[in-house]
Amino acid sequence: xxxxxxxxxxxVANVSCGFDVLGFCLDSIGDEMVIRKTLEKGxxxxxxxxxxxxxxxxxxxxxxxxxxxxEASNANFGVEIEIYKKIKPGSGIGxxxxxxxxxxxxxxxxxxxxxxxxxxxLFGMKGEAVASxxxxxxxxxxxxxxxxxxxxxxxxxxxxxxxxxxELYATVIHPKIEIKTSEARAILPKxxxxxxxxxxxxxxxxxxxxxxxxxxxxxxxxxNDYIIEPxxxxxxxxxxxxxxxxxNAGALGCGISGSGPSIFSxxxxxxxxxxxxxxxxxxxxxxxxxxxxxxxxxxTEGVRIVNSE
Amino acid sequence: xxxxxxxxxxxVANVSCGFDVLGFCLDSIGDEMVIRKTLEKGxxxxxxxxxxxxxxxxxxxxxxxxxxxxEASNANFGVEIEIYKKIKPGSGIGxxxxxxxxxxxxxxxxxxxxxxxxxxxLFGMKGEAVASxxxxxxxxxxxxxxxxxxxxxxxxxxxxxxxxxxELYATVIHPKIEIKTSEARAILPKxxxxxxxxxxxxxxxxxxxxxxxxxxxxxxxxxNDYIIEPxxxxxxxxxxxxxxxxxNAGALGCGISGSGPSIFSxxxxxxxxxxxxxxxxxxxxxxxxxxxxxxxxxxTEGVRIVNSE
Numbered sequence: 001x002x003x004x005x006x007x008x009x010x011x012v013a014n015v016s017c018g019f020d021v022l023g024f025c026l027d028s029i030g031d032e033m034v035i036r037k038t039l040e041k042g043x044x045x046x047x048x049x050x051x052x053x054x055x056x057x058x059x060x061x062x063x064x065x066x067x068x069x070x071e072a073s074n075a076n077f078g079v080e081i082e083i084y085k086k087i088k089p090g091s092g093i094g095x096x097x098x099x100x101x102x103x104x105x106x107x108x109x110x111x112x113x114x115x116x117x118x119x120x121x122l123f124g125m126k127g128e129a130v131a132s133x134x135x136x137x138x139x140x141x142x143x144x145x146x147x148x149x150x151x152x153x154x155x156x157x158x159x160x161x162x163x164x165x166x167e168l169y170a171t172v173i174h175p176k177i178e179i180k181t182s183e184a185r186a187i188l189p190k191x192x193x194x195x196x197x198x199x200x201x202x203x204x205x206x207x208x209x210x211x212x213x214x215x216x217x218x219x220x221x222x223x224n225d226y227i228i229e230p231x232x233x234x235x236x237x238x239x240x241x242x243x244x245x246x247x248n249a250g251a252l253g254c255g256i257s258g259s260g261p262s263i264f265s266x267x268x269x270x271x272x273x274x275x276x277x278x279x280x281x282x283x284x285x286x287x288x289x290x291x292x293x294x295x296x297x298x299x300t301e302g303v304r305i306v307n308s309e
Numbered sequence: 310x311x312x313x314x315x316x317x318x319x320x321v322a323n324v325s326c327g328f329d330v331l332g333f334c335l336d337s338i339g340d341e342m343v344i345r346k347t348l349e350k351g352x353x354x355x356x357x358x359x360x361x362x363x364x365x366x367x368x369x370x371x372x373x374x375x376x377x378x379x380e381a382s383n384a385n386f387g388v389e390i391e392i393y394k395k396i397k398p399g400s401g402i403g404x405x406x407x408x409x410x411x412x413x414x415x416x417x418x419x420x421x422x423x424x425x426x427x428x429x430x431l432f433g434m435k436g437e438a439v440a441s442x443x444x445x446x447x448x449x450x451x452x453x454x455x456x457x458x459x460x461x462x463x464x465x466x467x468x469x470x471x472x473x474x475x476e477l478y479a480t481v482i483h484p485k486i487e488i489k490t491s492e493a494r495a496i497l498p499k500x501x502x503x504x505x506x507x508x509x510x511x512x513x514x515x516x517x518x519x520x521x522x523x524x525x526x527x528x529x530x531x532x533n534d535y536i537i538e539p540x541x542x543x544x545x546x547x548x549x550x551x552x553x554x555x556x557n558a559g560a561l562g563c564g565i566s567g568s569g570p571s572i573f574s575x576x577x578x579x580x581x582x583x584x585x586x587x588x589x590x591x592x593x594x595x596x597x598x599x600x601x602x603x604x605x606x607x608x609t610e611g612v613r614i615v616n617s618e
Contacts, residue, residue: 021511152515153508158530160518191500194536199462201510202330206461208517209469221467227503 003036004109004308008102009299010087011094012170012264013138015148016223016255017203023142023149026170027299031098032306033062034082035106041078043067050085051095058130062099065127069104072123073111088292091174092262094139100127101143105303120144122157132181139258146302148211164298165214169273171251173242173280174262176290179235184259187231196226216252216268223253223266236261238287245279270295312345313418313617317411318608319396320403321479321573322447324457325532325564326512332451332458335479336608340407341615342371343391344415350387352376359394360404367439371408374436378413381432382420397601400483401571403448409436410452414612429453431466441490448567455611457520473607474523478582480560482551482589483571485599488544493568496540505535525561525577532562532575545570547596554588579604 009030015022031050038044043057043066057063062081070079081103087095104123108115115123124140141149141159148162203222210218233239233256246254246265250272254265263280267273273295284291318339324331340359347353352366352375366372371390379388390412396404413432417424424432433449450458450468457471512531519527542548542565555563555574559581563574572589576582582604593600 018510018514020507021514150511150514150518152511152527152530158515160515160527162518188503190503192503192506194497194499194501197501197506197509197536198329200506201327201513202459202461204510205327205330205459205513205517206467206469208514209459209471209521212518212521218461218469221461227506 001110001308003034004106005032005034005306006102006106006303007032007306008098008105008303009143010098011139011142012172013094013258014228014256015207016225016253017200017207018150019225019228020138021151021204022207023138023151024170025142025146025299025302026093026172026294026296028296029087029093029294031086031102032084033102033106035103035110036080037110038078038080043070043078044080045083046080047082048085049083051089053083053085053089061096061127061130062103064130065100065124066103066107068126069107069115069123073114075111079107079110088174088176090178092256092258092260093172093174094143094258096131097124097128097139097143100124101140101303103127105144109305109308117144118157118159121159142302144302147298147300150208162208162211164300165211165216165219167216167268168298169267169270170264170296170298171246171267171273171276171280172257172262172264172294172296173284174292175237175284177237177261179259179261181259184232184235187235188228189231192227199226219266220252223255225255229255232256232260236263237289238283239263241283242280245283246276249276249279251276270297310419310617312343313415314341314343314615315411315415315612316341316615317407317414317612318452319407319603320448320451321481322403322567323537323565324516325534325562326509326516327459328534328537329447330460330513331516332447333479334451334455334608334611335402335481335603335605337605338395338402338603340395340411341393342411342415344412344419345389346419347387347389352379352387353389354392355389356391357394358392360398362392362394362398370405370436370439371412373439374409374433375412375416377435378416378424378432382423384420388416388419397483397485399487401488401565401567401569402481402483403452403567405440406433406437406448406452409433410449410612412436414453418614418617426453427466427468430468451611453611456607456609459517471517471520473609474520474525474528476525476577477607478576478579479573479605479607480555480576480582480585480589481566481571481573481603481605482593483601484546484593486546486570488568488570490568493541493544496544497537498540501536508535528575529561532564534564538565541565541569545572546598547592548572550592551589554592555585558585558588560585
């Protein structure tokens with residue numbers, strides 16, 4: 001294999017109760033990337049479409065992630081990367097991590113798959129750090145593993161793939177405003193009430209249980225965030241209206257995707273997910289703020305090959 | 310059925326990471342109770358062996374729980390209760406809740422089983438409140454449901470029964486010292502670090518996952534308490550030594566049982582659980598403090614009938 005084209009999906013991190021820990025993978029929105037072996041070693045980014053991102057390897061998420069996996073593998077080749085960006089940077093659905101996950105998945109294929117998914121996540125995290133300053137796996141993990149993931153710990157990295165109930169669909173709205181990650185972090189408290197933390201970990205436990213048993217009612221009951229949402233939702237215009245509309249349309253639950261501004265919901269069945277989309281479209285159409293809406297099944301595969309030669 | 314004798318097992322609440330939420334049921338230690346229908350309505354406690362507990366119905370955990378279920382059922386009979394206490398009050402392995410769980414289970418049988426397990430837990434919690442001042446389900450739930458339980462919320466009460474890996478065994482040491490529940494509560498912080506809370510809910514999520522997949526390694530990795538143990542362990546003499554000995558003997562993990570003073574561990578296989586018992590026996594034998602040690606499989610049934618007529 002000398003060249004591979006992949007689809008690298010958007011992802012939703014945190015999932016209400018699971019701040020810094022849970023994530024899931026979308027299917028209807030993602031970047032495409034072409035990665036081509038070159039005789040010359042090193043990484044060259046030869047094309048970026050759809051976003052204004054740096055071509056310098058060391059400043060580019062995909063570039064840094066590519067270097068990490070190539071160096072670890074002692075590859076006797078280099079790569080040329082084309083990036084076709086569909087996920088808007090700053091949207092809160094894992095734009096930077098899609099670049100990172102995609103490139104490490106692709107290079108692993110070019111290498112003959114020497115690395116497992118946890119190792120690929122580690123390489124991806126090196127790239128993610130370029131965008132966020134922190135090597136976190138919240139979005140890289142669901143991108144690489146697919147489905148729902150629990151990042152049990154980052155150091156050492158331990159990721160648990162969780163089952164995905166078959167009728168689960170996501171609806172995501174991306175209001176096109178900018179929230180700086182630094183601001184979204186600064187707004188969080190250093191300390192939280194023990195009583196709130198207890199409710200939060202009860203919900204994490206019951207959400208995980210609900211995923212194993214496909215108990216949609218329990219999943220619905222678990223999608224509550226007592227800790228982060230009260231702070232970060234202030235940064236997202238019309239958050240409460242959107243949340244109410246999502247719930248009234250029949251969503252199981254909803255919350256902030258990553259650090260926002262995107263808001264996600266989970267629904268049982270495509271019909272409900274589409275209804276949620278329709279209702280939030282009505283709300284945001286009146287705001288004057290540009291937005292995208294994505295309705296998607298949960299992608300249980302993660303990054304996938306489009307074609308290769 | 311006019312008379313029933315039941316075995317009401319001891320239980321371990323909190324389970325390291327799952328403070329106020331998780332619990333599991335023991336098998337080798339528990340109370341026996343005989344509950345007999347009487348023509349006269351109301352509840353009479355006719356015998357208590359093994360502990361110095363009040364005979365007045367309204368001051369006795371079993372008495373109050375019995376009244377709760379009888380009143381809710383509009384029973385046309387009363388009951389007489391004999392309590393054969395094996396679980397020492399104040400041991401931290403659910404002594405009071407065993408009285409509560411046992412009596413509501415038994416009366417439900419005498420009534421022809423009109424109530425489900427969640428309803429029985431609610432009645433049991435009324436009794437538990439006599440002992441602790443709070444209607445909590447940490448110990449009543451695993452006693453009624455058996456196995457591992459997650460109390461997702463108390464109001465409304467929602468309990469999730471979790472699967473029990475078949476090779477899981479518990480070793481529990483009860484140092485016979487008194488820790489007042491009020492003191493064990495007062496020592497806890499009202500606020501906790503967000504970073505610690507995140508680690509805690511990651512562990513709750515991964516422990517639940519480990520129970521579903523019988524992943525003993527993951528269970529081991531999840532049995533950590535960053536929030537409560539640093540405070541409450543100060544109240545338990547030689548806690549660190551016991552913990553080290555348990556881990557060195559091969560336990561998957563350990564922690565404080567309920568609010569202490571008992572310390573529990575979980576092991577894969579009876580052999581390891583026995584080895585843990587041997588090692589902690591060595592340690593506590595040198596302290597001059599009296600103690601009991603229990604080795605037990607996880608009881609997946611909960612309260613059970615010994616005989617009935």
